[in-house]
Amino acid sequence: MEALVKLLTLPLTKKQVESSMAVQSLKPRIDMMKARYGDDQAKIKRETNFLYEQAGVNPLAGCLPSIVTIPIFIGLYRSLTNVATEGLLDTQGFYWIPSLAGPTSINTRGTEWLFPFVDGAPASGWDNALPYLVLPVLLVACQYVSSSIISPPIDPNAENANTQRALYTFLPMMIGWFALNVPSGLGLYYLANTVMTTLIQVWLRKLGGADVQINELGPITKVGTGRRMGQAVSDDDVWKPSAAYQASIEADAAAAAAAAEAGAANAAAEIVRINPQLLGAGGLDPSKEAPQNIASFSEMLAKGFLPVNLSLPGLRVQNIDPPVLTVEQFLPGEVCDALRQAAQASGKMKVSGVGGTGDLKEDIRTSSTLAITKEVLADCPEIKPLLQQLLDRAVQLLGDELDTAALSGMQFVRPTAPTQLAPELPQIAHYLPGQHFLSHEDGFPSAIALDKGYQRRATLLIYLNDVLQGGQTQFDHLGFGVQPQRGKALLFFPSFSGGKSDARTLHTAEDAAEGAEKWVFQLWLCAGLPIRPKVDAAAMAAQQLAAQRKGGVSPQKPKRANKKKQR
Ligand SMILES: O=C(O)CCC(=O)C(=O)O
Ligand SMILES: [Fe+2]
Structure with missing residues (x-):
């Protein structure tokens, strides 16, 4: 009977275990998130839900099946007690157990058959009592074994760690006590239940019965110290990616290679440059290229990065892959002048920030910045029409996906879809001679x-x-820089369309030269992350569990941006 119930509920149990293992595998990320947000429960809840959504995990799938099995359990309990009280089991023994209805009876309730001891022996005498003591002892032992196998390790940092520990210790004892008080048939039922549950759990959790699938989430990195305004990576504490993640990267690479072979998006990390003569002469002019070349470049942009209107007048290609584009006379000279003057007149230029740290000791970013907030616009209304002109041009370059409406409230609206391109609050940066922004990537590390x-x-x-001398935006890995020129735009892509940052776009704002200050308008465009392909997370979950038992994942040395020497 019990076996039948177990069999019927097996698919549910399997789902439950799979879900709880998936949730378990996300725990390191959630712990880090909690460390980051501290007491902000609302934020933790929102971000946790978001994480589950990203991972494709339904945490409720874990409790639903157990709710379904409760009525079955209650039903069984009832019918067994009825059978026992009606005396139907009185003559029914089981191996060493004389009667499944014993040791309690109408006359002896609860533990009266055992306590109090008379002359050092149970009330019913050792001979009668001993067979009935075997079952409770077995139950306690079984319960300990099963909970040590199937319960997740206790997190010593959890607030309720002590309660959990106490529960693990006392629950088996309580069940043992319960068994002393009821007909042994019930104890037997419970024992069978425990053994079967344990076996099923061992099969699911330890022998690979569970098929845990979560979406690939990238390596686990410590959050909270990112490159928020295009800052340096110096304080990024990068943790070792798990073997499962490594495997998923290999799978991704294999898929990318296959896709490239099929002529689809090329995710290879090599660099494809344009002819050096053309580069020296200001870049490649798409209108002078064979249409099929431009069509394939356009497709590569759209698939691998973002769609770009390559027929915009003045557009020049500076690098093919990673794509770097410039547009001459993107903005009329007067608009540039007016923006510069407005920024200066605002009196709100601040020392440019670097990351959440605000640590400027290392002189990574020494310029000053005006963030164009709602307040700044209210104080400097002349900026509004200038900004509108600039955004209109940006839409001509990048298409309607650019959600400029989001900016009308001068508020960043978090994009959710990969196709929704939302501008961050624009900034105007000012570099005095000798000021710079050292090597950095604009893209966020995966975890951030x-x-x-x-x-x-x-x-x-x-x-x-x-800027006639110095002040170039230099691409460290690509071997060229763009010389600032009034009204000229520079467009590049800090990440691939899949959301992974593109390290090839590492760049430096070179020192503005003696007597040559530099002004630049900066707009970063963000898009929601696509749902990543499924990976088999069983290995990942097992590994993280093992790491937790060992006492944590070992942190890797932080990566440093290679700093450029000052000129
Ligand atoms: O000013 C420049 O040339 C580049 C600025 C930059 O890279 C940034 O602010 O992220
Ligand atoms: Fe940057």
Whole structure:
């Protein structure tokens, strides 16, 4: 009977275990999130739900099946007690147990058959009592074994760690006590139940019976110290990716290779440059290229990065992959001048921030910045029409997906879909001679992107003045820089369309030269993360469990941006 119930509820149990293992595998991320947000329960809840959604895990799937099995359990309990009280089991023994209805009876209730001891022996005498003591002892032992096998390890940092520990210790004892008080048939039922449950759980959790699937989430990295305004990576504490993640990267790479072979998006990390002569002469002019070349470049942009209007007048290709584009006279000179003057007149230029740390000791970013907030716009209304012109041009370059409406409230609206391109609050940066922004990537590391739910997908810089010497935006890995020129735009893509940041776009704002200050308008465009392909998370979950038992994942040395020497 019990076996039948177990069999019927097996698919439910399997689902429950799979869900709880998936939830367990996300625990390190959730712990880090909690450490980050501290007491902000609402935020933790929202971000946790978001994480489950990203991972494709339904935490409720874990409790639903157990709710379904409760009525079955109650039904069994009732019918067994009825059978016992009606005396139907009185003559029914089981191996060493004389009667399944014993040791309690109408005359002896509860533990009266055992306590109090008379002359050092149970009330019913050792001979009668001993067979009935075997079952409770077995039950306690079984319960201990099963909970040590199937319960997740106690997190020593959890507030209720002591309660959990006490529960693990006392629950088996309580069940043992309960067994002393009821007909042994019930104890037997419970024993059978425990043994079967344990066996099923062992099969699911330890022998690979469970098929845990979560969406690939990238390596676990410590959040909270990102490159928020296009800052340096110096304080990023990167944790070792799990073997499962490594495997998923390999699978991704294999898929990417296959896709590239099929002529689809090329995710390979090699660099494809344009002819150096063309580069020296200001870049490749798409209108002078064979249409099929431009069509394939356009497709690569759309699939691998973002769609771009390559027929915009003045557009030049500076690098093919990663794509770097410039647009001459993107903004009329007068608009640039007016923006510069408005920024200066605002009196609100602040020392440019670097990350959440605000740590400027290392002189990573020494410029000053005006963040164009609602308040700034209210104080400097002349900026509004200038900004509108600039955004209109940005839409011509990047298409309607660019959600400029989001900016009308001068508030960043978090994009949710990968196709929704939302501008962050624009900034105007001012570099005095000798000021710079050292090597950095604009894209967020995976964990931060995941935590935010979006990634920076495009950087659009518009130079507001001519800089004749120095002040270049230099691409460290690509071997060229863009010289600031009033009204010229620079467009590149800090991350791939899949949301992974593209390390090839590492760049530096070179020192503005003696007597040459530099003004630049900066717009970062973000998009929601796509749902990543499923990976088999069983290995990942097992590994993380093992790591937790060992006492945590070992942190890797933080990655450092290679700093450029000052000139
Ligand atoms: O000013 C520049 O040339 C580049 C600025 C930059 O990279 C940034 O602010 O993220
Ligand atoms: Fe940058």
